[in-house]
Amino acid sequence: MNVLGLQGSPRKGNTCFLLSEFMRAAEKLGAAVATVDVREKNILPCTECRVCETCGFCPIDDDMTAEVYTLLREADIVVMAAPVFFYSVPAQLKALIDRSQALWARRNRLGLEDAGSRWRKGFLLSLGATRGKKLFDGIRLTARYFFDAVGARSAGELVYRGIEHRGDMEKQEGAAADIEKAVQELMHPFRLRKKILFVSTDNASRSQMAAAFAQRLFGDRLDCLSAGIRPAAQVNPAMVSVMAEKGMDMAFRRTRSLDAVLQAGLPDAVVAMGPGETCTPVPGAVRENWNVPDFAGGSLDAMRRVRDHIEKLVIERIGHI
Ligand SMILES: Cc1cc2nc3c(=O)[nH]c(=O)nc-3n(C[C@H](O)[C@H](O)[C@H](O)COP(=O)(O)O)c2cc1C
Known part of the structure; x- marks a missing residue:
């Protein structure tokens, strides 16, 4: 079983910590894990050239083309992890999300089915500094449509408010138990295969x-x-x-x-x-x-x-x- 984590923060901070704990729990239960950290990748923004809508491929030659499309296709579970930036995701992760339009186009424009898309699941990890009720509304919508584009069904989330400074996530009470429970539930059907x-x-x-x-x-x-x-x-x-x-x-x-x-x-x-x-x-x-x-x-x-x-x-x- 393959679990792919997408680390969407531009710094090594709260999101990195939350995702790495999540991936560690998944690995402990037997998953093969891979993480794409946007800080380390060269992923350029979509230029809306629309080549993917006719050819099914993005003509931009970068890490998205070299490895991320393949990792997305191989994943049984895609975990999108992002801090809230202006009620949305950081620009680096947004570039990756926008570029997944090529996978959307392969299915919706070219009628090609990815065999894993019937079973793949998507999971959202997010956190933000403030505590408003609507803090995660934007990110939830983005995640839902991103998961749809990569052929995954939204299967849950862990979101944390009041997380601002480096180290805040480590201090969050109950997070370890939340992660363990979520990972067990998410992986259960895959582990029976x-x-x-x-x-x-x-x-x-x-x-x-x-x-x-x-x-x-x-x-x-x-x-x-x-x-x-x-x-x-x-x-x-x-x-x-x-x-x-x-x-x-x-x-x-x-x-x-x-x-x-x-x-x-x-x-x-x-x-x-x-x-x-x-x-x-x-x-x-x-x-x-x-x-x-x-x-x-x-x-x-x-x-x-x-x-x-x-x-x-x-x-x-x-x-x-
Ligand atoms: C450019 C920028 C925009 C932000 N926008 C929001 C926001 O809209 N709402 C919020 O609660 N926090 C916002 N924050 C705070 C971050 O979500 C918060 O500091 C978070 O803990 C950062 O996570 P990280 O350590 O994984 O990068 C923003 C931070 C930055 C740098």
Whole structure:
């Protein structure tokens, strides 16, 4: 399970502390955690060029393009953490939020579905110096529509008033207990999922498609991973385009090595995509070999046939795991 934290304050202060405690609690319960700290990233504001609305990609070349879109897509839980700045979020985080318009456009303009979007959750952490009733109204709305853009359902918040000076958050009574309770509730359904791993040679096409179909259909009860024995540098663009024909968005997927995936935790089931594409036996894991030949170098039509065959196998053979 992947938990992504977005640290939205321009200083190392209250928000940093609150988010790091939240992420620590998530890691303790078994999550793989990643944090994007806006202080350390080069994320430029949206220029409203509208390229994303026709092409689905943002043409700005910065850390958003290099890593944040992928992290957002890989996350099961997105935690947005921000101090209140003029009833909104700080400008650095706002740039990241505005740039998520590219993900919104992929779904709403190009009709592409990200397989994780059925199950992904969004959680808001916020704090501000004053105590007014409406202090978090603006941020709540921003968070709600940001979560919608990145394919996540708002699943709760922790917000704190009267937090102004560095160190105030550390002194906030009850915060540790709030965090523990919220993290447990948020992660509970994800922790019940079994882990299934699809293995191929290069993790560029077949294992990626299988994991995406499985995630879309069974992501509420299966954590669907894929890996390669000798992973390619990137996923196969032909695979991305035949999956797009079925309305499935594979654009921000990256390849993974089998060793790295196994190191992060052992799966309950391993599916080898083709002959000879297996891994060292995982103790206790269900093993299958689907004997799907590798058509990576073949025509688009061959790739389409492989895609449809894999979809059928996922529907017929994954349901029982
Ligand atoms: C530019 C700026 C605007 C702010 N606007 C608000 C505000 O509208 N309402 C509020 O209660 N606090 C406001 N604050 C105070 C911060 O929310 C508060 O100091 C918070 O603890 C900062 O969190 P941090 O340490 O994570 O940056 C503002 C602070 C700054 C620097």
